[in-house]
Amino acid sequence: MPDEPVTLEQVAAAAGVSRSTASRALAGKARECRISPKTEAAILLAAKGLGFQPSHVARSLRNRRSGLIGLLVPDASNPFFAAIARKATVFAERHGLSTLLADSHDSIEHEKELLQHLQSRQVEGLIICSIGGTHEHLRSLERTGASVVVVDRWFADVHLPTVTSDNERGALLATTAILKQGHQQIGCLQGRPGTSSNDERLAGFKAALASAGASQDACLIRGDDFSEASGYRAACELLDEHPSLSAMFAFSNQNALGALRAFSERKLNVPHDISLVMFDDAPFAEYLAAPLSVIRQDVEAIGHRAAELLIDQIRTGQRPQELLHRLPVEFVARESIGSPRKPAKATDP
Amino acid sequence: MPDEPVTLEQVAAAAGVSRSTASRALAGKARECRISPKTEAAILLAAKGLGFQPSHVARSLRNRRSGLIGLLVPDASNPFFAAIARKATVFAERHGLSTLLADSHDSIEHEKELLQHLQSRQVEGLIICSIGGTHEHLRSLERTGASVVVVDRWFADVHLPTVTSDNERGALLATTAILKQGHQQIGCLQGRPGTSSNDERLAGFKAALASAGASQDACLIRGDDFSEASGYRAACELLDEHPSLSAMFAFSNQNALGALRAFSERKLNVPHDISLVMFDDAPFAEYLAAPLSVIRQDVEAIGHRAAELLIDQIRTGQRPQELLHRLPVEFVARESIGSPRKPAKATDP
DNA sequence: TTGAAAGCGCTAACAG
DNA sequence: CTGTTAGCGCTTTCAA
Numbered sequence: 001m002p003d004e005p006v007t008l009e010q011v012a013a014a015a016g017v018s019r020s021t022a023s024r025a026l027a028g029k030a031r032e033c034r035i036s037p038k039t040e041a042a043i044l045l046a047a048k049g050l051g052f053q054p055s056h057v058a059r060s061l062r063n064r065r066s067g068l069i070g071l072l073v074p075d076a077s078n079p080f081f082a083a084i085a086r087k088a089t090v091f092a093e094r095h096g097l098s099t100l101l102a103d104s105h106d107s108i109e110h111e112k113e114l115l116q117h118l119q120s121r122q123v124e125g126l127i128i129c130s131i132g133g134t135h136e137h138l139r140s141l142e143r144t145g146a147s148v149v150v151v152d153r154w155f156a157d158v159h160l161p162t163v164t165s166d167n168e169r170g171a172l173l174a175t176t177a178i179l180k181q182g183h184q185q186i187g188c189l190q191g192r193p194g195t196s197s198n199d200e201r202l203a204g205f206k207a208a209l210a211s212a213g214a215s216q217d218a219c220l221i222r223g224d225d226f227s228e229a230s231g232y233r234a235a236c237e238l239l240d241e242h243p244s245l246s247a248m249f250a251f252s253n254q255n256a257l258g259a260l261r262a263f264s265e266r267k268l269n270v271p272h273d274i275s276l277v278m279f280d281d282a283p284f285a286e287y288l289a290a291p292l293s294v295i296r297q298d299v300e301a302i303g304h305r306a307a308e309l310l311i312d313q314i315r316t317g318q319r320p321q322e323l324l325h326r327l328p329v330e331f332v333a334r335e336s337i338g339s340p341r342k343p344a345k346a347t348d349p
Numbered sequence: 350m351p352d353e354p355v356t357l358e359q360v361a362a363a364a365g366v367s368r369s370t371a372s373r374a375l376a377g378k379a380r381e382c383r384i385s386p387k388t389e390a391a392i393l394l395a396a397k398g399l400g401f402q403p404s405h406v407a408r409s410l411r412n413r414r415s416g417l418i419g420l421l422v423p424d425a426s427n428p429f430f431a432a433i434a435r436k437a438t439v440f441a442e443r444h445g446l447s448t449l450l451a452d453s454h455d456s457i458e459h460e461k462e463l464l465q466h467l468q469s470r471q472v473e474g475l476i477i478c479s480i481g482g483t484h485e486h487l488r489s490l491e492r493t494g495a496s497v498v499v500v501d502r503w504f505a506d507v508h509l510p511t512v513t514s515d516n517e518r519g520a521l522l523a524t525t526a527i528l529k530q531g532h533q534q535i536g537c538l539q540g541r542p543g544t545s546s547n548d549e550r551l552a553g554f555k556a557a558l559a560s561a562g563a564s565q566d567a568c569l570i571r572g573d574d575f576s577e578a579s580g581y582r583a584a585c586e587l588l589d590e591h592p593s594l595s596a597m598f599a600f601s602n603q604n605a606l607g608a609l610r611a612f613s614e615r616k617l618n619v620p621h622d623i624s625l626v627m628f629d630d631a632p633f634a635e636y637l638a639a640p641l642s643v644i645r646q647d648v649e650a651i652g653h654r655a656a657e658l659l660i661d662q663i664r665t666g667q668r669p670q671e672l673l674h675r676l677p678v679e680f681v682a683r684e685s686i687g688s689p690r691k692p693a694k695a696t697d698p
Numbered sequence: 699t700t701g702a703a704a705g706c707g708c709t710a711a712c713a714g
Numbered sequence: 715c716t717g718t719t720a721g722c723g724c725t726t727t728c729a730a
Contacts, residue, residue: 005471007707018717023709034715053469057409058707061722066406071450076438082431089425089452093463098470101420101450103438114442120402121447122354228632260636283577284633287609356723367701372725383699407723410706701730706723713718 014046070118070126076103087303147313163325170295170329171204174277187238187248189255191226231258246340247275271338291334363395419467419475425452436652496662512674519644519678520553523626536587536597538604540575580607595689596624620687640683
């Protein structure tokens with residue numbers, strides 16, 4: 001910013017003392033360093049008068065502490081990550097740390113690159129929502145002993161503190177709720193296969209089917225990632241190939257929105273023609289044509305826990321005892337699960 | 350992070366050269382500084398071998414450029430600001446700048462405080478979505494000649510580059526659409542009075558009423574801020590006090606959600622019993638019980654323009670010619686505006 | 699073609 | 715009670 005910032009030097013000069021004294025006084029160490037009240041006052045006055053703002057950069061260099069944490073997410077505009085971002089920044093700020101935001105655009109290449117950037121910025125800690133796929137970079141973080149928290153997804157061979165929802169239980173709850181209504185065939189709109197959040201939900205889905213003795217038809221699982229587009233495609237395929245399908249379970253808000261689009265194109269009514277449950281609650285869910293039953297994850301808590309775990313690591317220099325933090329989820333029953341309609345043509349409600 | 354980072358010194362030593370030479374080679378100035386290819390290679394090799402990561406902190410101090418921009422928003426988890434955050438970070442990153450995220454929690458005190466923090470971090474530029482209320486701090490930014498872009502809201506007496514939507518026109522469009530259906534009384538669920546985004550929308554609302562010769566009953570304007578709670582309260586009041594009310598215009602997504610809650614409690618059906626339009630589109634809007642007609646603002650464009658304006662300022666050191674950037678909005682007709690129902694009791698659909 | 703030296707703004711050990 | 719000194723890691727004259 002254009003204006004040459006005021007330096008400690010200038011404050012010291014104005015107060016007629018040396019930099020060290022000024023530094024001490026401004027650091028609130030007047031008592032401790034037995035600085036005379038009048039010099040202290042002079043220094044404080046000079047600082048205020050000149051509008052002195054200590055340089056964090058210089059301080060960082062000297063103290064070898066940047067006072068920065070990094071936050072690396074696949075999509076900062078996704079409400080889930082945005083909520084985490086908020087919690088993290090606020091918590092960090094409260095501990096005197098500022099937050100660098102980085103958005104990997106769902107690309108593992110970007111993720112690695114940004115990780116480098118963040119590291120070269122000397123971040124003291126990192127909250128990362130990794131895309132997954134490869135995770136050498138995570139393992140290397142693990143080795144360096146950096147303060148890191150992995151959020152949302154986890155990786156069996158990466159021993160870093162991780163916070164995520166109880167995905168399997170959530171999916172089990174959702175699927176069970178559907179089965180209870182008497183549905184025989186449930187379409188599954190999955191997210192990105194290979195990610196823990198997806199695979200755990202899938203496991204819960206299958207477990208519920210198994211324990212109900214229902215048919216585990218793998219063909220009823222579709223989808224490539226957590227996007228609206230994937231949800232739409234998956235729902236279309238399922239609807240076209242299995243006209244008798246009476247219920248669907250969407251693994252994300254976006255997937256569900258895609259499904260709703262597919263339904264609306266086909267004039268399918270929820271829950272009359274088809275039932276739907278989605279993973280992750282959203283403010284709008286209860287105002288949809290049919291208020292959606294959902295699995296609610298406590299996003300706030302996830303963000304909070306992540307920040308907490310990170311700050312602890314930074315302060316103690318130690319990884320926490322518990323590495324895997326699984327936060328509970330909750331089934332919220334609304335009106336989107338009905339009874340299976342009578343076997344009939346799929347297009348005319 | 351625990352591991353002592355590798356310094357330039359070490360790389361230089363390993364390559365058997367001085368820091369200066371190493372610095373030059375690693376800065377890609379080999380040609381320019383006529384460094385012999387073999388020493389260059391040696392340096393690059395050593396750097397790679399040791400996993401050298403230049404210290405941004407040291408560099409910042411030396412170059413007097415932090416390579417940081419600040420992003421100060423009232424609520425990082427609000428999709429609107431989250432989208433802007435994303436655009437800004439990505440754009441900034443592309444220009445070698447990292448983004449510091451700060452969340453003022455809708456509090457002007459926090460806003461000022463965080464602004465200080467960001468400044469002491471030597472940010473080279475700042476994108477700020479100010480709460481408003483007071484804006485001495487903005488005026489002081491104006492004076493220092495800092496690179497700043499104000500987003501979403503603007504302030505008549507603050508001469509800083511600003512990007513916002515054409516709120517007045519949006520509101521005019523929305524209100525006109527309602528009037529065209531024959532509604533006589535339109536409830537207005539406003540956001541925070543005193544903010545430009547609110548007051549401009551209000552102006553558009555009133556202008557539409559005026560030019561249609563409709564009654565401008567100020568009593569039909571309610572609401573305190575852009576939250577769901579405010580929307581709910583406002584809608585309840587309006588509904589209870591004016592049973593003949595047949596349409597509402599919500600100034601934000603949240604306000605609209607609040608209204609929907611009020612409607613649903615009263616078993617009011619949209620658009621049969623009551624019509625609704627909201628400012629700002631949302632992915633879910635078309636899947637609501639009645640797909641909502643909305644005024645769509647181009648959030649991506651706002652974020653993009655803001656980042657662009659900021660980077661330009663940073664590079665040129667100059668404020669742009671045009672200070673006020675008003676991005677166009679669009680009326681998206683869906684199904685939430687119906688004809689006014691026959692005068693009847695308000696509670697039984 | 700390379701090195702030595704200075705200094706960005708700050709803090710802290712060590713002297714007075 | 716306060717000042718002097720050194721140095722965090724890097725870049726950039728200036729000199730060789």
